[in-house]
Amino acid sequence: xxxNSGRTELSQFGEFGLIDHITRHIxxxxxxxxxxxGDDAAVINNGETFNLLTTDMLVEGxxxxxxxxxLKHLGYxxxxxxxxxxxxxxxxxxxxxxxxxxSNRFSLEAIEELYLGIYAACDAYKxxxxxxxxxxxxxxxxxxxxxxxxxxxxxxxxxxxxxEGDLVVVSGDLGxxxxxxxxxxxxxxxxxxxxxxxxxxxxxxxxxxRQLKPEARIDIVTLLGxxxxxxxxxxxxxxxxxxxxxxxxxxxxxxxxxxEDKLPIDPLAYxxxxxxxxxxxxxxxxxxxxxxxxFTIPQADYEKLKGQPEITIIGxxxxxxxxxxxxxxxxIKHKLEAQGWKGF
Amino acid sequence: xxxNSGRTELSQFGEFGLIDHITRHIxxxxxxxxxxxGDDAAVINNGETFNLLTTDMLVEGxxxxxxxxxLKHLGYxxxxxxxxxxxxxxxxxxxxxxxxxxSNRFSLEAIEELYLGIYAACDAYKxxxxxxxxxxxxxxxxxxxxxxxxxxxxxxxxxxxxxEGDLVVVSGDLGxxxxxxxxxxxxxxxxxxxxxxxxxxxxxxxxxxRQLKPEARIDIVTLLGxxxxxxxxxxxxxxxxxxxxxxxxxxxxxxxxxxEDKLPIDPLAYxxxxxxxxxxxxxxxxxxxxxxxxFTIPQADYEKLKGQPEITIIGxxxxxxxxxxxxxxxxIKHKLEAQGWKGF
Numbered sequence: 001x002x003x004n005s006g007r008t009e010l011s012q013f014g015e016f017g018l019i020d021h022i023t024r025h026i027x028x029x030x031x032x033x034x035x036x037x038g039d040d041a042a043v044i045n046n047g048e049t050f051n052l053l054t055t056d057m058l059v060e061g062x063x064x065x066x067x068x069x070x071l072k073h074l075g076y077x078x079x080x081x082x083x084x085x086x087x088x089x090x091x092x093x094x095x096x097x098x099x100x101x102x103s104n105r106f107s108l109e110a111i112e113e114l115y116l117g118i119y120a121a122c123d124a125y126k127x128x129x130x131x132x133x134x135x136x137x138x139x140x141x142x143x144x145x146x147x148x149x150x151x152x153x154x155x156x157x158x159x160x161x162x163x164e165g166d167l168v169v170v171s172g173d174l175g176x177x178x179x180x181x182x183x184x185x186x187x188x189x190x191x192x193x194x195x196x197x198x199x200x201x202x203x204x205x206x207x208x209x210r211q212l213k214p215e216a217r218i219d220i221v222t223l224l225g226x227x228x229x230x231x232x233x234x235x236x237x238x239x240x241x242x243x244x245x246x247x248x249x250x251x252x253x254x255x256x257x258x259x260e261d262k263l264p265i266d267p268l269a270y271x272x273x274x275x276x277x278x279x280x281x282x283x284x285x286x287x288x289x290x291x292x293x294x295f296t297i298p299q300a301d302y303e304k305l306k307g308q309p310e311i312t313i314i315g316x317x318x319x320x321x322x323x324x325x326x327x328x329x330x331x332i333k334h335k336l337e338a339q340g341w342k343g344f
Numbered sequence: 345x346x347x348n349s350g351r352t353e354l355s356q357f358g359e360f361g362l363i364d365h366i367t368r369h370i371x372x373x374x375x376x377x378x379x380x381x382g383d384d385a386a387v388i389n390n391g392e393t394f395n396l397l398t399t400d401m402l403v404e405g406x407x408x409x410x411x412x413x414x415l416k417h418l419g420y421x422x423x424x425x426x427x428x429x430x431x432x433x434x435x436x437x438x439x440x441x442x443x444x445x446x447s448n449r450f451s452l453e454a455i456e457e458l459y460l461g462i463y464a465a466c467d468a469y470k471x472x473x474x475x476x477x478x479x480x481x482x483x484x485x486x487x488x489x490x491x492x493x494x495x496x497x498x499x500x501x502x503x504x505x506x507x508e509g510d511l512v513v514v515s516g517d518l519g520x521x522x523x524x525x526x527x528x529x530x531x532x533x534x535x536x537x538x539x540x541x542x543x544x545x546x547x548x549x550x551x552x553x554r555q556l557k558p559e560a561r562i563d564i565v566t567l568l569g570x571x572x573x574x575x576x577x578x579x580x581x582x583x584x585x586x587x588x589x590x591x592x593x594x595x596x597x598x599x600x601x602x603x604e605d606k607l608p609i610d611p612l613a614y615x616x617x618x619x620x621x622x623x624x625x626x627x628x629x630x631x632x633x634x635x636x637x638x639f640t641i642p643q644a645d646y647e648k649l650k651g652q653p654e655i656t657i658i659g660x661x662x663x664x665x666x667x668x669x670x671x672x673x674x675x676i677k678h679k680l681e682a683q684g685w686k687g688f
Contacts, residue, residue, distance in 0.1 A: 001463070007452075010452055018455070025463060027463070033439065036474040046393075048392070055490050059480070059486070062482070063479070094388075095386065095397065099488050101406070101486060106354065107354065112346040122371070123371065126373040130380040130397065136406050137405070138484070140483075142401070146490030148388065
């Protein structure tokens with residue numbers, strides 16, 4: 001099946017390359033499998049509607065740092081990131097199962113804090129925790145959540161349906177979660193050098209909250225439903241706008257033209273980016289973890305959507321051969337790189 | 345919600361105690377949640393049938409030792425243990441999502457081996473791999489699989505339906521996986537002391553295979569369906585017969601009388617247990633990882649089931665107040681302990 005021999009380092013691949021390499025060989029057995037690997041969630045035909053299934057693993061040291069992440073927030077975020085994937089299929093998350101591996105460094109009270117966050121997210125999003133697995137690890141904390149949901153058959157939305165000319169839309173604002181992380185990392189470094197130092201997080205509440213306690217945009221799915229708009233493609237922004245645009249482009253076989261002056265950023269995020277010497281546009285394109293929705297709509301739906309406060313049209317789809325570009329504020333055309341967009 | 349303060353060590357609880365403590369506070373929001381935490385899988389009403397959802401996490405160092413576990417077998421076993429949980433609901437597993445966290449110690453070829461095992465199990469059990477998450481860890485390998493399946497509404501089988509007088513039945517034989525593990529651990533110890541030593545696994549193939557490449561008993565579910573038998577309760581034997589009997593007893597509010605001379609063991613397993621100085625009955629009661637099915641049936645179904653080669657009746661359910669006991673070969677009544685049964 002696989003044709004390599006010897007030792008090939010994973011670092012040659014990256015996450016998406018590795019997934020492509022491995023999943024090429026999948027054989028499907030069930031006619032009920034409408035969509036397998038390759039979207040925000042799998043789609044399974046249950047007769048009346050489609051079921052959705054997704055999973056997300058968070059590993060201490062790779063995805064979170066308990067030096068500045070309260071366990072309650074971690075539990076909340078772990079649930080939200082899964083709900084966001086179901087939401088990005090235009091669906092509704094209804095059930096989760098939670099697996100935990102933890103070392104004896106964690107006390108009962110620590111696990112309770114984690115579950116208080118999990119339960120808070122379950123209450124906020126009306127999701128039922130229906131199972132899991134709790135086990136020990138030699139070191140650190142790993143959380144895996146699998147999320148189950150559903151979507152009407154005529155409402156399901158993939159990464160692959162965008163057509164040339166469609167408008168590119170994002171919800172909310174971008175880059176704040178990344179700037180929040182930057183501030184938390186900075187305070188941690190200072191704290192490690194000077195343990196008597198009090199962290200200075202004041203005035204950055206919004207950014208810290210966007211990093212530590214993100215929300216899934218189920219309100220946007222409801223809004224689109226109420227407006228009678230069926231997105232042609234959709235994805236949630238977990239890895240950064242630029243990366244997600246490449247996913248839509250690849251699966252829809254289109255290119256994108258994005259306008260820098262349209263990208264939505266919170267005024268505080270803009271100011272902090274300048275303070276920290278970070279290009280605000282880079283934060284928006286590559287920041288990730290905002291869990292906003294990126295979607296495309298037919299131009300004919302523009303009138304239905306315009307004027308909505310939580311919605312910004314940032315560009316349009318072009319022919320695949322034209323590639324992905326950002327038109328800068330100074331009207332210069334920059335290529336959007338798949339992983340990490342190079343600033344001006 | 346939780347009333348502790350200070351620091352309580354997890355070791356005071358054990359896995360089941362911790363799960364009970366945490367899940368006591370679950371609030372459910374959906375009428376479609378037929379069964380949440382507390383069985384082999386969650387049960388969700390999808391209209392025509394019930395969907396099943398379960399998850400299982402395997403952590404290097406806690407659940408497997410790559411010194412003697414080929415990655416291909418590990419991938420196979422990770423899938424099988426989930427399918428076994430769906431099977432124990434009298435259901436059929438159809439879809440899985442796989443999460444991996446791995447350190448840069450693993451090469452592409454190692455991950456390919458792991459997936460060859462995952463794909464082999466998917467083919468053997470006609471299960472579709474439809475999603476996952478691949479991420480990095482500082483150390484070691486963690487695999488989480490969530491498994492989705494379905495069961496007819498009138499066929500679903502919980503841990504809770506056993507009645508006084510029901511017969512207690514197991515599939516296949518018990519204790520072999522535990523003895524296989526024992527042999528692998530022994531060879532590893534010898535190898536670590538004398539690296540020039542060749543492992544002596546000859547003549548133990550069946551035991552090693554039961555440990556490294558277990559199977560889920562979907563054939564038993566088919567058999568029961570063909571015989572027209574609806575089990576009153578069912579669970580898969582992952583932690584050992586004694587532990588599983590306690591789960592059935594607790595949730596069905598019954599006791600059990602089990603007969604030592606009825607417990608099914610493979611002749612090779614019996615011989616190796618004696619060779620290794622292990623009480624074969626202890627191996628059967630506490631061994632775990634055999635992934636056989638333990639279930640109960642009404643006495644009226646005895647005639648339908650008797651004479652089936654892969655089925656053994658090992659006892660019967662009694663009133664809850666009578667507790668759980670083993671009647672030894674010498675006709676002495678021993679209490680069956682929840683965790684680890686004390687030998688004679």
